């Protein structure tokens with residue numbers, strides 16, 4: 066495969082913070098769901114040796130190729146899979162890789178992908194309007210731009226780009242079609258909204274929206290986070306670095322929900338939801354890059370890291386054991402409760 070070796074390598078974002086939040090330990094078993102160039106993966110492997118294991122996943126075959134070159138010294142401890150992370154649970158089942166000590170998501174794109182003209186992710190380079198993470202995907206950005214109705218386009222640009230000028234942009238796109246290249250699309254957007262309205266380039270939000278739509282980014286994120294929680298072993302860590310508010314909202318809401326015992330709407334006098342917390346928030350406040358990191362790597366500026374820990378199974382099991390004992394006590398007038406409780410405790414604690 067022809068890798069663009071001239072592209073600057075990707076600088077891992079919040080590297081030290083991510084490894085610390087994962088609480089990486091020797092002999093641990095970890096999953097990097099967004100392998101990219103393998104920057105975070107290399108740090109995880111280094112800190113988890115001796116005996117550590119890493120499952121690395123990326124939808125982009127070029128990322129897998131770059132990461133396997135970088136991680137070749139750890140080849141016997143790594144399993145690299147070219148797949149969409151939305152299939153995480155199935156992948157772990159297939160390779161018998163669960164439960165795990167930590168799972169990392171470093172969402173979005175790598176510099177390598179952004180800088181390669183032929184991938185069509187950037188309005189600063191001329192290229193085909195592609196934007197697919199994997200060549201196995203069928204729908205490209207050009208398909209969406211040239212085949213959607215004006216209303217559909219406006220909806221995509223508003224919903225996934227949070228763009229205030231979505232209707233004007235959609236109207237202009239429909240008038241200028243066919244649009245096949247990134248620069249033609251960027252010019253069309255500039256014409257639609259009349260140049261820069263704020264600090265960012267006028268095409269920024271529309272390009273973000275298209276990328277999200279082409280790769281079903283938000284739906285996939287929502288689905289995979291739930292799978293990830295189920296794959297964590299007792300006290301396993303889930304760490305997510307996101308780069309825009311739509312992603313961060315999904316991560317924050319799910320983590321906060323799963324860290325609460327009751328999720329009944331406010332105003333309900335007694336709990337009716339039966340929900341129990343399965344996570345503990347590791348950092349109450351979101352972690353962002355230092356000014357030094359942003360200066361060194363401007364692409365890190367929008368990064369937000371959130372981390373949670375799977376609540377210790379011992380507590381969950383013991384609670385269940387106690388409930389069971391109380392149920393049995395009711396039926397058997399309590400005569401064997403202490404013995405049963407002790408048996409259940411030792412069984413669950415040992416597992």
Ligand SMILES: C[S@@+](CC[C@H](N)C(=O)[O-])C[C@H]1O[C@@H](n2cnc3c(N)ncnc32)[C@H](O)[C@@H]1O
Nearest residue numbers: 077099101102103104105123124149150171174
């Ligand atoms: C920001 S880069 C990760 C960089 C990496 N942490 C490093 O240090 O080199 C994000 C990577 O996630 C991959 N990715 C994004 N969404 C994905 C998905 N749904 N399934 C699999 N990989 C995905 C992209 O292809 C890209 O390589």
